[in-house]
Amino acid sequence: MDVRLEGEQILYETPDDDMRSFSDVQESAPEETPNPNIEQRSLAPEAAFEVFMGKRFDPLAGSARSAADRVGLFQADAGKAPTVGSNPSSVLESPLERLTRLKLEVAQLTDDLKAISAAKRQDDGKTDGPATEEAPSDVWKGIRQEAEAVFQQLQEVATTPEFKPLLEDSDANAADGVLTVQGELSRKLVKEVQKITQSQSSATADDPAAPSVSYELLYHPAVAAAGRAASSGASRPELSDLEKRLAKLEAALGADAVGETAPESVGKNVQPLVQRVQQLEQGALGLADERRLRQLDAEAARARSSLQALEQQRTSKAAVDAEHLKRVQGVFEKMQQWEAMAADLPVLAARLRILQDLHTQSADFAQRLHQLEAGSEGVTHLLKNDEALLKKVEEGMVENMKKIEQNVKFVDEKIASVLNK
Structure with a gap:
């Protein structure tokens, strides 16, 4: 999904199987000069999720608006439509509200799949052809067709005569109200994103070395549900x-x-x-x-x-025989x-296993002791042999030294006799 605001392109990547990998995005991204104020290290997804689990960022918290304009604050008991994408089990919805919510979710899913399919074609280099051309093996095309089929089924349910009494509501414009509220929330969200982007771009223009922090979070519905259940007691x-x-x-x-x-x-x-x-x-x-x-x-x-x-x-x-009753009583006892x-x-089995280990160790102790004694005797014999060999070497060295001294004296005498002549 590409969002262009004032000539600046911001790319948000989602970990899809058919999308490009993070390494490809890093290779295609321009090189940035490292900032010494930023700690460059990888963070495990589990640790990041534990830090940010249960926390929400509301950019519109400071603006003047009613509590009903916030996403996720619609209450079914007050007669208002639930938030699109909310959990149906946690909200008491009427059949009309549920049908409206499902239609909106299917429509949003279809739009997202169209955008993903277009981005996939653009990554594959198919931007020259018309926008309606798609590869037969495109996975997103099949998912989008299934979403359109689900939307068609919802339309058939809404037009079924036997379901019309169940889908009637006191407020005839409930669906239009949901669309209007969602449109207003979307416009407000886009405005706030534009404001944040403009403030960040102005701060970057004033100070190019301004520090910034980037986070990459992974969301798992089962872990989030378990965390919410644990936090709520x-x-x-x-x-x-x-x-x-x-x-x-x-x-x-x-x-x-x-x-x-x-x-x-x-x-x-x-x-x-x-x-x-x-x-x-x-x-x-x-x-x-x-x-x-x-x-x-x-x-x-x-x-x-x-x-x-x-x-x-x-x-x-x-009547039952007394002996039979006695047998039954004995079996029962x-x-x-x-x-x-x-x-x-x-407990008895555990103690027997402990005793078995002790008996095994005690039975092996005598054998190990004999092995140690035999090893010590062998070492003693080897030491004696080494000592005898060392004595022989020492005696041989003494004899060799004597012979060397005699030879040196003989050479000296020869040299002296030659010099005297």
């Missing part, structure tokens, strides 16, 4: 469900309640939540043996058949006993 069901799921998996696998939750071990086994959940799921899949599951299924089938038989006997007979022990099984 709302509950987060995703996190609670994930925590419940993690607790169930830990209880089923038998988490190390002694080794992993002790105060001295806090922070040693810290892992990301998603990684921890994946590990627990893998452990659960490992414990789910197919043969064991078949045995449990067979036992459950037998128990189910026996329970059905007992139910038939109970319904067929008016056993089930209660096992149910009480089931809660202690994870």
Whole structure:
């Protein structure tokens, strides 16, 4: 999207797949002299989004206008139209207001797609042909056709006779009012942008080295919704469900309640939540043996058949035998006993694993000690051999020195005899 104000061109780039990359834009942009007052470094999108999440910039805050002129301040309960692009779930809209909002959004989407398609053709060097020519493989053309089809469906819904009573409104000019308000807001926004651009251009002309700050933000709807929910004090069901799921998996696998939750071990086994959940799921899949599951299924089938038989006997007979009642009572008591022990099984399994590690270490200690003793004996033997070799070398050096001295004396005597002659 190009906005030309007083001969100055400002280019706003959006991270689209079919648009040029940021590196291409940097290569085509003119070189700028580095300013020492500006810190040139890259900022992670997540960190920038956390800093600016939930904050809004309102350039019209200082101007004299009513509160109803601000974008996003329309209230459906006051009889006014909602803001175009607002969340329908957060605003109580009437059918007519919703239809009007959808029409405006589809119209805006069509205009944006036309502008993007034109910019794409201009980047591909197709500006010489007519404006209506488009490549068959143009993605934006297909999206724009879908938007026009949606707009046509909305027109058909508006003209359907059975929907007309639902779309009636006390104010016949509600749609025109929405268009008028949006037009006024757009004109005010353009005026404020022109004022800001003029002030920036005048400041740059007066002082070319005036400092400036540029920000590049990435917006994610899911993260923004989670941030708004957290700031408003709302509950987060995703996190609670994930925590419940993690607790169930830990209880089923038998988490190390002694080794992993002790105060001295806090922070040693810290892992990301998603990684921890994946590990627990893998452990659960490992414990789910197919043969064991078949045995449990067979036992459950037998128990189910026996329970059905007992139910038939109970319904067929008016009185139940005392021995049968005693058996049922015994089975029930056993089930209660096992149910009480089931809660202690994870702790027992954790302690058994700790004892297994201790036994393994104690069994390997003697073998390691023997290995160390054998290694020390080998080192001692090598040192003795080295000492003997050093003695031999020392003796050889002494003999060599004696021979060298004798040879030097002999040479000196020869030289003296030659000189005397």
